[in-house]
Amino acid sequence: MSQNTPDSTYRCDICGRRFYAADHHILHRGVRHPETMTKDEQDAYREAYRAEAAAIRSFRIRALGVLVVLYFGFLFLYVIYAS
Numbered sequence: 137m138s139q140n141t142p143d144s145t146y147r148c149d150i151c152g153r154r155f156y157a158a159d160h161h162i163l164h165r166g167v168r169h170p171e172t173m174t175k176d177e178q179d180a181y182r183e184a185y186r187a188e189a190a191a192i193r194s195f196r197i198r199a200l201g202v203l204v205v206l207y208f209g210f211l212f213l214y215v216i217y218a219s
C-alpha cells in the first residue's frame with residue numbers, strides 16, 4: 137500500500153470511497169448519504185461541520201491578511217523605487 141493511499145478504516149459503507157480522516161468520512165456521510173445516518177452520526181456530522189466552518193473562516197481571514205500585506209507592500213515598494 138502506498139503512503140498516499142487513504143486508510144481503509146475510513147471507508148464509506150455505501151459508495152466505497154475511502155478517506156484519510158474520520159472527520160472527512162463523517163462529512164461525506166452527512167453530505168452524500170444523510171438518510172442513512174444514525175442520531176449519533178448526525179451529531180458527529182454537525183460537530184465536524186462546525187469545526188470545518190470555523191477552519192474555513194480562519195483561513196479566509198488569514199488569506200485576506202496576506203493579500204492586504206502584499207498589496208500595501210508592493211504599493212510602498214512602487215512609491216519608493218518608481219517615483
Ligand SMILES: [Zn+2]
Nearest residue numbers: 148150151168
Ligand atoms: Zn459514500
